[in-house]
Amino acid sequence: MSDNTATLGSTAAPPRESSSASQAQDFVLRTVGAVAFAHLLNDLIQAVLPAVYPMLKTQFSLSFAEIGRIALVYQITASLLQPWIGLYTDKHPKPYLLPMGMVVTLVGIGLLAVADSYPMLLVASSLIGVGSSTFHPEASRVARMASGGRFGTAQSTFQVGGNTGSAIGPLMAAAIVIPNGQRAIGWFMPVAVLAIWVLLRVTGWRLKHAHVHVATAGKQAVSNLSHNQIVRAVVVIAILLFAKFVYIAAFTNYFTFYLIERFKLPVQTSQLYLFAFLAAVAAGTFAGGPVGDRIGRKAVIWISFLGVAPFALLLPHANIFWTAVLAIVVGLVMASAFAALVVYAQEAVPGRVGMVAGLMFGLMFGIGGIGAAGLGHLADTNGIVWVYKLCAYLPLLGIVTAFLPDTRECKR
Template identity: 60%
Template sequence: MEPSLDTSAAMPTAPAPALPRTVYPILGAISFSHLLNDMIQSLILAIYPMLKSNFALSFGQIGLITLTYQITASLLQPLIGMYTDKHPKPYSLPVGMGFTLSGLLLMSVAPSFPFLLIAAALVGCGSSVFHPESSRVARMASGGRHGLAQSLFQVGGNAGSALGPLLAALVVIPHGQRSIAWFSLAALVAIVVLTQVGRWYQRHPLAKKRGAQAAHAALPRNKVVLAIGILVLLVFSKYFYLTSISSYFTFYLIERFHLPVQAAQIQLFVFLAAVAAGTIIGGPIGDRIGRKYVIWVSILGVAPFTLLLPYANLFWTGVLSVVIGVVLASAFSAILVYAQELIPGKVGMVAGLFFGLSFGLGGIGAAVLGQLADATSISYVYKVCSFLPLIGMLTVFLPDIEGKRAKA
């Protein structure tokens, strides 16, 4: 009997070497690619003052550029995620970056507003492929530390978003629209890196088992639908507010405090750097204490600071924008992983849905807030948006689906 006991004891240890481990080189590569991708996107946002001047655009047209990019991305992302859940496409990542490269080059030579919209749409198509597939790769490489992996992935994007305005101030504004083409080198580097990631993805066992990984949801369907609805409203509050900063903060600083364009872009860089710092916090803390608590603190906890911002002087505007960036940014990793646990086995679809929502709501927000700014003022826009984080009170209705898993 003892030999059989030894054999049975050995059996559970046989798979131990095959247990998933966090693959930091892949997470680093996908985060770096995210940095380059989002640097390109935020560069476009940061040159809005130049485009407004060069093409005599209204705030409404500025918002329409963002809307075109965001809607293109948001409509396609869930569909691409749903398709690749069943049919993995490891090399779709460099192909998607090729769309971004094309959009960059077109924007550098665009002769009129319609061509700017086409360029924005191409960049949106690139994002529609990049984000759901990259989020899937991050989860595959997480080794079970899903919050950490999503935070590492997203901090690359936020760091890139912070670099965009700084590079716009240093490169594009002094040298003009044609200098946008210089950043095609960043897209080419990303294509090379993502090709290597695609090779790892293709060899990964989960790339061949995706269709077989459907799991049973922990909650009844009606509760899952309710929870997803609440998460959508939270994403709405977060991204409408973030859009008010990313698209119009430079205009706000110029209008209210009479800052020069480059100084205002540096302030935007500081805010986006704070967003990058905040992103890395939410995922690991969610792994440790639970996603719901992170969502609660991040969305509702930022409300006092957003309510103060429209009435602050220049110094306190800078301080409050940093606090808002850090606190608000910690939510998305937690929201995304929480949603993926609500709907097991649909990693790509959920990632595409929530990245798509973030882009789509951000685009709608840019257009709506641009029209509101044209009708009133930028300062009034910030007074209206300051109430958005109060939607975070809905977090109390989210079910507790993690239990002891939060400490895993």
């Protein structure tokens, strides 16, 4: 990683302060890019699991409910630990959690490749989830450290790495795993090894630039929201996350099944449609952060929910061509909200960067897991097409954005 601390070797105090101040203001593109790339690798590995659900369903004779429980186990382990890890590391920094967490992911993907029973699938899924729970809060913290004050841009750059990995994962699974079987999942283990190497370099940058974090800590934005306003904001954000990630879970976990049942597409072709949706999610995420830095977080949240509602309502009634078009529009617009929601929450609760990031990513995985399990049961009972008609109404919950207080900031 690049090292911008040349003046730190000086024995005079003023140059050190000047260097810290300068670095605190700079957007360190190489570092933000590194954590975004690591996020790509991390989420690429995680995306392999839902991408191979159709294969696992056939190989292990699983029901939709059992597929939903695999998603639940993975996403709950990926969610429950995150806020606690973030809260703990806010007070006791543990930079090496980043590469250590990826080692756990490496073990999980290896076990998934050789699992010969449903319980082993659940264990492998939980290990991949634990690796994810250690990655997100700490990597998000590093992105914010290197943001130079452009928090939305840094967060969206970081997040778009993950969404890009989520989009590439099913495509690679369709090309590598589906034709070659379960053991081919092990071919993703070198991806985890590469991620470990990148995260070791990121950790080295963080250790060298710890003084930048200290220098900027006293200059962080202070929200002047009251306690009641903060509580109200948290409740509204939870509702918005529920709407967003249950709807997204319908696509990431069941879009291939929907396309196969409704349009009789083969598995590999359906994976291409899933890739198109997830690529649109990545593009929307990238746009949401910089736009939020310019026009405000709340405006982006409004657009991402209510703007997507008409397209979501049309999608279950469209033919295959317009299903693809509408899915891309839905992914593009709705994904723009997440970076805005994360930075909004960090502005509302300053000084708790790790905890807020862990809570937001944790809620993302937890809601997605519960949503996937619930949607699986509904699909078994009513059919997957019915589930998509029901989920089409979720973006309308974006109306609660009206209750979000404005985060007017002051400086310490």
